[in-house]
Amino acid sequence: MSSDSLPPNPPSGADDDAPGPRLSARETWRVLYEHIRPHRPVIALGALLSLVGSACALSQPIATKTLVDRLGDDEPIAGILLVLSALVLLGTAIEAVAQYVLERAAESVVFTARRRLTGRLLRLRVSEADRIPPGDLMSRVTSDTTLLRAVTTQAMVAGVTGALTVVATIVMMGVLDPVLLGVTIGVMVLIGGATALVMPKISRATQRSQEAVGEISTVLERAFGAFRTIKASGAERRETETVWNATRKAWRHGVQAAKWQSLAASSVGLSVQVSFLAVLGIGGARVASEAIEVSTLIAFLLLLFYLIEPVSQLVSSATQYQEGAAAIARITEAERLETEPEAEPREAAAEGGRQDPATAGEPAVGDGPAAVAFEDVTFRYREELPPVHQGVSFTVPSGGMTAFVGPSGAGKSTVFGLIERFYDATGGRVSLDGRDVRDWPLAELRAAIGYVEQDAPVLAGTLRENLVFAAPDATDEDIREVLVRTRLDTLVERLPEGLDTRVGHRGSRLSGGERQRVAIARALLRRPRLLLLDEATSQLDAVNELALRDTVAEAARHTTVLVVAHRLSTVLLADRIVVMEAGRVRAVGTHAELVAADPLYGELAATQFLATATG
Template sequence: MTAIEPASEAATAVPARLVWRALYAHFRPHRAAVALGALLALIGAASGLAQPLAAKALVDRLGQDEPIAAVLLALTALVVFGTAVDALGSYVLERTAESVVLAARRSLIGRLLRLRLPEVEKTQPGDLMSRITSDTTLLRAVTTQSVVSAATGGLSFVATLVLMGFMDPVLLGVTLGVIVLIGGAVALLMPRIAAATRRSQEAVGEISTVLERAFGAFRTIKASGAEARETAVVDAAAERAWRHGVKSAKWQSLAGSSIGLAVQVSFLAVLGIGGARVASGATTVSSLIAFLLFLFYLIEPVSKLVEAATQFQVGSAAVSRILEAEALEVEEAGEAGEAGDAREAGGLVGGLVGGPAGGLVGGLVGGPAGDGGPAERAVGAGPASVVFDDVAFRYRDDLPPVHHGVSFEVPGRGMTAFVGPSGAGKTTVFGLIERFYEATGGRVLVDGRDVREWPLAELRASIGYVEQDAPVLSGTLRENLTFAAPDATEEEIRQVLVRARLDGLVERLPDGLDTVVGHRGSKLSGGERQRVAIARALLRKPRLLLLDEATSQLDAVNELALRDVVAEVARDVTVLVVAHRLSTVTMAERIVVMEAGRVRAVGTHAELVAGDELYGELAATQFLAAVEGAKEGARVGTA
C-alpha cells in the first residue's frame, strides 16, 4: 500500500464571483428566515445603542441631583430586552444554518451518487465523503451568521459612528484613525485564512481517504503486519490537518485580537484627548462617558464585521471544494431512477427468472438486433439482443485502448460466454452495455437500439449484473437480496433462495433473512457472497443477465448446481458470461474468444477447440483442471 499524496501547498484559486454565486444559491431558499434573524439582531443592536444614551441621562441627573429611578428602570429594561431579542435571533440563525447544511448535503449526496463511473474511479472516495461531511459544515456560518453579521454589524457600526459624531467629531476622528490603521492590517490576513483553511480541509479529506482504504482491506493489513505503517500514514495526514488548522487558527486569532487592540488604543487616545477637551470646556464629562461607552459598544459591530470576513474566507475554501465536487460529470438527472420505477418503465412482466418457459412474455419486437430492424424498438418483455458494432474504447486519453474494433452479435435468449486471457477486455464489454462507460468509437446496441439512446433507468432495469467481486452491502440479508427489486414478494424471494442454493444458509442464520451480514458481507464466505449477488440479480427479473466470474469462489458442487440454474435461466433470458473456468462456458450456445481488445473467434466449444489455437490452449489447461476439480467436488458432496 502506498501513502496518500499530501495536499497541495498552494490553495486552488476559485473566482470570487463563483463563490458568491454558490453562497447565494445556498442562502436564497432561507432568505426569509435569515431576514427574520437579521431583524431581531438589529432590534437587539438598537437597544444596545440606546444604553449609552440612557447612561448619559443618568449621569446628567446625578449631576443635577434629580431622581434616577425611572432612568435606572429604563436602562435595566433595555438590557433585558436586548439580551432576549439577541438570544431569539441567535436561535433563528442557528436553526437556519443547520437547514442550509442539510440542504447542501442532500444536494451533494444526490449529485455524487449520480457520478459517472470514470469520475468515481479517478477520485478518492474518502475525499468525496469529506466534502459531504466536513466541507458542508463550514457553510453553516458563512451562509447565515456571516451574512447577518455583515449586515447588522455594518449598520450598527455606521449608527454608532453617527452618534459618536454628534457627541464629539474630534474624538470620532481619533477613533476612526486607529480603526482604519488596524483594519488595514486585518484585511491582509484574510487571504492567509482562506488558504490555510482550504489546506486543512484537504488534509481532512486525506484522513477519510486513508481510513476508508484501511478499513476496506482490514484483513490484508493485519495479515501483512502493516498496522504500524498504516497508522503512520493516517498520523501523517492528521498532522497535516493539524498543521494547517493551527495556521488558520493563528491568522484568525490575530484578526480577532486586533479588534481588542484597536479599541484599547482608541480608548487611550480618546481618554487622553477627551480629558483635555473636558478640561478646556470643549465637552462635558457626561458626553465623554457616553462617548467611551459608545467606543466599547463599537467592539461588537467591528467584531461582527471581522468575523463575517473571516467566515467568508473559511467558507470560500469549503465552497471551492464543494464546487469541484459539483463539477464532476454526472449521469443526466432523471436517467438513473429507482429500481421499482425503472422496472415499471421497462415493461417487465411475468414470473421469476428461471421459471417455466413462457414466464417472461413474448419475444423481441421486430426480432433480434442485426436483422435489419429499426433502430427504435418498443421496449417489451423477453430476452434482449446485444450487438457490438466495431466498438473502440479506452478508459482515459492517456491510456492505451482496451477495445480495438470489437464486433459480435448475441441474439435474444441463450448463453454467450466470453473467454480469453486477463486484460483481453471481457469485463469492459459489460461496462459498455451498462453504460458505465461510453464507447469512443462504434456502437453498442441493445434490442437494435444504441445504448446512448436508451434512458439509463430503462436500460439498467432490463439488466441483471453480477460483478466480479460480488459486493454485499452492510445491512440484512433481505435488504441485499431486494436491493435491486424492493417490491419483490416473499414467494419470489423464497424461490430465488432455492435457485441460488441459499435456502440452507438462511435456515442456519440466527435471524434468517433479517440477519445482519456485516460490513461488506464480512459475516458471509466468499462463495455465499457470490450466491447472494446472483440471487439479487435473478430477483430483478432481468431480460439480460451479465455474469462476470460469478462462480469463481464457489466450490465444485455449488458451481455445478448454479450452472444448471444459469442454463435454465438462459432458456428465457439472454445470458452473457465472463469466465476463466472453461467448465462454465462449454454449455454456451456461442463462445466469443477475445485477445488484446479484439474478437479473435466466435463459435461453439467443439468448433473453437478444433479451429482456434488460443482457445485450444485454454481448453487443454484450464478446462481439464476444472473437470478434475468438479469430479473431486462431486465425490466430496456424495461422501
C-alpha cells in the same frame, strides 16, 4: 470487475501545498446565494431581530449619559434605571431569539446542501467516480457542507448586521464628539489595514486544511476497505503512519490558519484598547477644558467598548467567509462533475420489462431475451491512456448463454461496463435489441439487465434488504424461490433472525461464496432480459457451483446470459464462446470448434480452464 477492465487509479504525487479549485468572488457570492435563497425569509427575520437587539444595546450608552446627567443635577433616576434595565433584558432576549433563528436557518442550509450534493454524487458517471477518491467525495458531503453553517450566519448575516451596527455606533459617536470620533477612526484604520493583509493568508491556509481533511477521509476509506488485507499483511503500522501523515498535514495547515485567524482577532482588541487610551487621554483633556461634559466622555467610552462586538463580527465574518469560500469551491466542483440523467424508477422499471413475479422466470409479455451486438467498438478510459477495446465486434442472439474468455487484460469485463453504460464507447456502436444503448433511457436499459460483479458486493443491512435491492417489489414467494435456486435457503435457516439478520459491513458476516450467491440471487430476483455474470462463481465450492451452474443454465432458457468465465465447467455450458485478446475479438465458436481452430483457446482450455476446474 476483473483486472482486465479496471479503470486507472487517479494520478498521485501532486503538490501537497498546491491549493485546489477556486472561484471568483462574484461566482462565490452567486453560489452562496443559491444555497440561502430557499431560506431567505427565515434568515431575513434573524437579521432583523439581530438589528433590533443591537439597537437596544446601542441605546444603553445614551441612557447611561442621561443617568449621569440626572445624578449631577440631583434629579430622580428611578425611571431611567427602569428603562436601562428594560433595554438590557429586552436586548438579551431578542439576541437569543435571533441566534436561534439564524442557527436553525444555517442547519437548514446545510441539510439542503447535503441532500442536493448526495443526490448528484450518487448519480455520477462511473468514469467521474473513478477519478476522485471516495473519501474526498465523502469529505465534501460532511465537513465542507458543515462550513456553510458559519458562512450563512456569520459571514453574511453577522457581517451585514455588524456593519450596520458599526455605522450606527460611529454616527452616535460623531453626535457626541467629532474630535474623539476622529481619534478612534484613525487608530482603527491603521490597525485594520494591517489586519486586511492577513486575509488572503487565512484563505489559502483554510483551503489547504480542508483539502487535508478530505485526504484523511480518503486514506481511512482505503484502510477500512481492505481491513483484513492490512491485518493479514502485518501492515497496521505502515497504514497507521499513512493516516498519521495525512492528519499531520491537516494539523499543519490548521495551525497556519489558526495563527492568521488569531492575529486578525487580536487586532480587534488591540485597536479598541489603543483607541480607549487615546480617547481617555484626549477626552480627559477636553473635559478639563470644559469642551465636553463628563457624561459625554462616559457615553463615548461605553460606545467604544460596545464597538468591540460588531467589529469582532466583521473580522470573524471575513475569516469565516474565507473558510466558506474554499468549501463552496469544493462543493461546486463536485456539483459540476458529470452525472447520469435522473430517472423515474417505477416507470422505467415497468418499461424495461420488470417481469410479473407470477411468471416465475418466464419473460414478460411482449418482452423476450435481449440481443446484444458490438460493432467495431473502441474504448479507452482517458485520452492519454492506451485503448482497452480496439475494434471489438460480435453478435449475441436473444436467448442462450455466451461465454467470454481470454487472458487477463483482454477487455472482457469492459464489455459488460459498456452494455450497462457505466462507460460510453469511444467509437463504434453497442446495441441492445438493435437499438444503440445510448438511445435507450438509462433507467429503462438497466431495468432490463441483471449484473453480478466479480467481487459480488453486499451492502450493510439485512439479508432481505440485499436480496430485494434491485427488485423492491418482490414478494415473499419470489424470495423463497430464488433462495432455493441459489442454495441460500439452508443459510437462511441457520441465521438467528433469518432474512432479517444483518450481514455486516460489506457482508463481512458472510463467506465469499455466500456473498456471491447473494449477488446472483439479487440479479435473478430482478428477472432480467439480459443477465451479466462476471466470474460470478469464482469463490464457490464444487457443490454450490454445480447447483448454480444448473440455475444459470435454466435462466439461459428464458433470458440471454453473458458470462466472463475462467472455469471449464462454465465454458462448456455456453452456446457460443467469444475469445478475446488485447482488446480484440480473436475468435467466436463452440468449445469443440475453438479447440480445433484457435491455438489460444486450446491453450486456455488445456491449462487455465482445466487448472481452475481441478483446483
